[in-house]
Amino acid sequence: MxxxxxxxxxxxxxxxxxxxxxxxxxxxxxxxxxxxxxxxxxxxxxxxxxxxxxxxxxxxxxxxxxxxxxxxxxxxxxxxxxxxxxxxxxxxxxxxxxxxxxxxxxxxxxxxxxxxxxxxxxxxxxxxxxxxxxxxxxxxxxxxxxxxxxxxxxxxxxxxxxxxxxxxxxxxxxxxxxxxxxxxxxxxxxxxxxxxxxxxxxxxxxxxxxxxxxxxxxxxxxxxxxxxxxxxxxxxxxxxxRGADILAEVVGFSMTSDAADIVMPSKQGASRAIAGAMQDARLNPEDVAYVNAHGTGTTANDKTECAAVADAFGHHADDLMISSTKSMHGHLIGGTGAVELLACIMALREGVIAPTIGYEEPDPECALDVVPNVARDVKVNAVLSNAFAFGGLNAVLALRAA
Amino acid sequence: MSDSIKDRVIAILAEQAMLEPGDVSMDQSLEDLGIDSLGLVESIFAIEEAFDVSVPFNANDPTEGDFDISSVKAIIEAVTGLVATQAA
Structure with missing residues (x-):
């Protein structure tokens, strides 16, 4: 391929x-x-x-x-x-x-x-x-x-x-x-x-x-x-x-369907998509340093997504950075994954992790490093971008530094 | 509590739960009735339409808007309150 x-x-x-x-x-x-x-x-x-x-x-x-x-x-x-x-x-x-x-x-x-x-x-x-x-x-x-x-x-x-x-x-x-x-x-x-x-x-x-x-x-x-x-x-x-300036490599992709509910997300469906993208990219959980979350700010999405990330990454979930840039650019619905890919490429090229702004109180159901409020300088080599749609349709991309 | 408000709320919830109104009792919760999150927002919509009121309800934080949905009785009381204040 x-x-x-x-x-x-x-x-x-x-x-x-x-x-x-x-x-x-x-x-x-x-x-x-x-x-x-x-x-x-x-x-x-x-x-x-x-x-x-x-x-x-x-x-x-x-x-x-x-x-x-x-x-x-x-x-x-x-x-x-x-x-x-x-x-x-x-x-x-x-x-x-x-x-x-x-x-x-x-x-x-x-x-x-x-x-x-x-x-x-x-x-x-x-x-x-x-x-x-x-x-x-x-x-x-x-x-x-x-x-x-x-x-x-x-x-x-x-x-x-x-x-x-x-x-x-x-x-x-x-x-x-x-x-x-x-x-x-x-x-x-x-x-x-x-x-x-x-x-x-x-x-x-x-x-x-x-x-x-x-x-x-x-x-x-x-x-x-x-x-x-x-x-x-x-x-x-x-x-x-042709000597093009390569911004990043797209190394993995996975899609799954919850086959469960028209609006409520499923941990299993999301977790399978995350794990699938890593598998397709031949990345181990430890290789991935940053996940751009779907992170809509709803009760249902955020706790389900954190549980799915914990499930797919195992122990490495505690060392992972996961942020939702929707706190800044809002939820662009059908366009959102594209704008969020910009944050993934910035992480890989510039070593800057975009923050989750508006973060005020820790939630025990979202106990991951969500890069609260302030961007962070960290060199990373591989990232994921999550998207989980109404209708239970999940799509996760994996990118690697050029 | 006006009977007509009570009967109309019960009718709305019964229809959502696919039950006969007579099978809905005051101490039941929505979960008891088998009404899920989508059924809840649909019921609230039906209540707003039936009574011409605006129900303060955010599915992300059901306790935020002061609209108690813990039981059939609580919902009827909340609707009665809304009708009284919003009709004024």
Missing amino acids: RRVVITGQGTINALGRNVAETLQAMRDGRCGIGDLEFQDVERLSIRIGAQIKGYEPEDSFNRQQIALYDRFTQFTLLAAREAIGQSGLSFSGELATRSGVILGTSGGGMNTLDENYRSVYADGKNRVHPFVVPKLMNNAAASHVSMEWNLKGPSFTVASACASSNHAMGQAMQMIRTGMADVMITGGSEAMLCFGGIKAWEGLRVMSKDACRPFSANRNGMVQGEGAAVFVFEDYERART
């Missing part, structure tokens, strides 16, 4: 408009969560989120593009531009046909849905813009990336709720590993911060009204975020031959 490396990364999220700004915020333990700003927010009981403030589509896209690109597609294109730019690749001829796009999203064009439902149901209009369908479809972002950069190989979108990005990136890795493609643009995006998007989540009663405090005893729920992160995955030999 071929080895897979990362040769480009890009992002836009509440912490920054690019990778450098985002990583600086993570190093500083800065929180991107604040008051939500959009139409009808006063009718919500949950009014906080990690929103990209001051974002103006007109700064990056022309009128025709904005008519076609939902917010989640715009975020994807901005992140892809940074990632592909860093990789130094341009796609033509044979390489174009050997390169594809696999992206994760849960809601797709949620803002487009929300705006147009409001228009026809609330405002009583009988006509919507002709591009509503191509704008809202979940594969719109992947398709626009393929068109913008001439990627003609396997391309599609993965939707597995909060594990969408990890499933997408795992699939992209497998494509290169098995020789189906040489370069894959992968990651994920979400733009669910609109009235309908938050209203739906309110109903489940799992959202916090004040802050995201993963693993802290006084945590009281999740906080949504928005944005995208996109990576260039490349065949190792190809990257080495």
Whole structure:
């Protein structure tokens, strides 16, 4: 099997408009969560989120593009531009046909849905813009990336709720590993911060009204975020031959299904995914120094995840660092694993472990080293990134330093 | 405690538990009735709709919002309280 490396990364999220700004915020333990700003927010009981403030589509896209690109597609294109730019690749001829796009999203064009439902149901209009369908479809972002950069190989979108990005990136890795493609643009995006998007989540009663405090005893729920992160995955030999700057190697991936409950997580399902990723990567528990947690800040996730990590790592769980960066960038749902991979790559390249901020009180059910509140300088060689979705779909990636 | 509130809350819980209202007794807990976490949030939604009230409840910390869900009786009392204060 071929080895897979990362040769480009890009992002836009509440912490920054690019990778450098985002990583600086993570190093500083800065929180991107604040008051939500959009139409009808006063009718919500949950009014906080990690929103990209001051974002103006007109700064990056022309009128025709904005008519076609939902917010989640715009975020994807901005992140892809940074990632592909860093990789130094341009796609033509044979390489174009050997390169594809696999992206994760849960809601797709949620803002487009929300705006147009409001228009026809609330405002009583009988006509919507002709591009509503191509704008809202979940594969719109992947398709626009393929068109913008001439990627003609396997391309599609993965939707597995909060594990969408990890499933997408795992699939992209497998494509290169098995020789189906040489370069894959992968990651994920979400733009669910609109009235309908938050209203739906309110109903489940799992959202916090004040802050995201993963693993802290006084945590009281999740906080949504928005944005995208996109990576260039490349065949190792190809990257080495062309002298590319290799950011990290993607060494393992595992997916499992709880087959149990549509919302409650399972320790066994999560633990099997964690152990599976290490096995696939041929890593022993002691080789892994850092885990980027799913860490949503809900009671159910955090205690189940800690139990799963303890189960999969055995004694080594006590020596492991595990942090949830959702405390800073919020829960990007289908895009979250992608933004969290940035923290994993920072750990491997720069030896900086992003903290779990908002940590106030130890919880005996989450008795692991959660890197509370302050980033830590530790050189690490192998890391995992967890994602556990509603519906019991788990996806864990393993990365190693280049 | 108004009978109509009591009867309506019991009807909501009975429907969620797939029981006859007559089989729901005041000292039972939701667990006794076989109502899980999803059933609970659905019941709360039904209560909010039926009584036009807003129930303070966070599934991450069921004790946080002062809405006692420890038994059928406690839920009926909590709903009665909400109806009295929120209708005012």
